[in-house]
Amino acid sequence: MEKEFWLQRWQEQQIGFHEGRFNNSLVQYWPQLKTPKAACVFVPLCGKSQDMVFFAEQGMHVIGIELSALAVEAFFQEQDLTPDISQEDELQCYRAGPYTLYCGDVFALHHEHLKDCHWVYDRAALIALPESMRSHYCRQLANILPRPCRSLVITLEYDQGLKAGPPFSISPDSLSELYCEIAEIETLGNCTEEVKGISAIEHSFALTYR
Numbered sequence: 001m002e003k004e005f006w007l008q009r010w011q012e013q014q015i016g017f018h019e020g021r022f023n024n025s026l027v028q029y030w031p032q033l034k035t036p037k038a039a040c041v042f043v044p045l046c047g048k049s050q051d052m053v054f055f056a057e058q059g060m061h062v063i064g065i066e067l068s069a070l071a072v073e074a075f076f077q078e079q080d081l082t083p084d085i086s087q088e089d090e091l092q093c094y095r096a097g098p099y100t101l102y103c104g105d106v107f108a109l110h111h112e113h114l115k116d117c118h119w120v121y122d123r124a125a126l127i128a129l130p131e132s133m134r135s136h137y138c139r140q141l142a143n144i145l146p147r148p149c150r151s152l153v154i155t156l157e158y159d160q161g162l163k164a165g166p167p168f169s170i171s172p173d174s175l176s177e178l179y180c181e182i183a184e185i186e187t188l189g190n191c192t193e194e195v196k197g198i199s200a201i202e203h204s205f206a207l208t209y210r
C-alpha cells in the first residue's frame with residue numbers, strides 16, 4: 001500500500017485492525033517461544049497495539065516501527081508516558097519506559113536499530129502489505145535482525161475474491177514460499193476469525209531465522 005493510504009487511515013481513525021486488547025493467539029502461543037526475561041522484542045508495523053504492553057508486562061523491552069506519528073503518539077498517551085523524541089536519520093525515535101518506537105518506514109531501519117532484538121512479533125504486519133512488497137519486507141527483516149532470532153507470525157487466510165485487502169489473505173503455503181529460505185517454520189495452530197464480515201482462518205507460526 002502507499003504510505004499515504006495508512007497515514008490517511010490514522011488521520012480518519014479508520015483503524016478496525018486495532019484490537020485494543022491482547023491478541024488471543026499472542027497470549028496462547030508466545031509462551032511456547034520461551035523468551036528469557038528482559039529480552040528485547042521487535043514489533044514491525046506496530047500501530048498503537050496493546051500487544052506491546054503484553055511484552056512490557058513480562059519485563060521485555062519493545063522496539064516498534066510505525067509509519068504514522070498519530071499512532072505512535074496515541075500509544076504513549078494511552079500508556080500515560082511522555083516520550084523523549086529524537087531524530088535518527090529518516091526516523092523519529094520516541095523513547096519512554098520499556099518502549100522505543102521509531103516513526104517512519106520499516107525499510108529505513110537498519111541492523112544497528114535491532115542489534116539486541118532476538119524476538120519478533122508480527123501481527124497484522126506481513127498481511128498489511130500487498131504481494132509486491134511482501135518478499136522485500138521478509139528479506140529486509142532477515143537482513144537487519146541479529147541471530148539467533150525467533151518470531152511469532154500471525155496471518156489470516158480467507159477468500160480474497162470476496163473482499164479486497166488489506167488485510168491480505170496469506171495461506172500457510174504462501175507463508176512458506178516467503179520464508180522457506182529465510183527461516184525454519186513451525187506451525188503453532190489456527191482459529192477462526194471474522195474479517196470485514198467474512199469468515200477467515202487465523203494461522204500462527206513460530207519462525208527460527210537461519
Ligand SMILES: C[S@@+](CC[C@H](N)C(=O)[O-])C[C@H]1O[C@@H](n2cnc3c(N)ncnc32)[C@H](O)[C@@H]1O
Pocket residue numbers: 003006007017018019044045046047048049065066067068071104105106107123124125128
Ligand atoms: C494493519 S495495521 C496493524 C498494526 C498493529 N500491528 C496491530 O496489530 O494493531 C498496519 C500498520 O502498519 C503501518 N505501516 C504500513 N506500512 C508501513 C511501513 N512501510 N513502515 C512502517 N509502518 C507501516 C500502518 O500505519 C499501520 O498502523
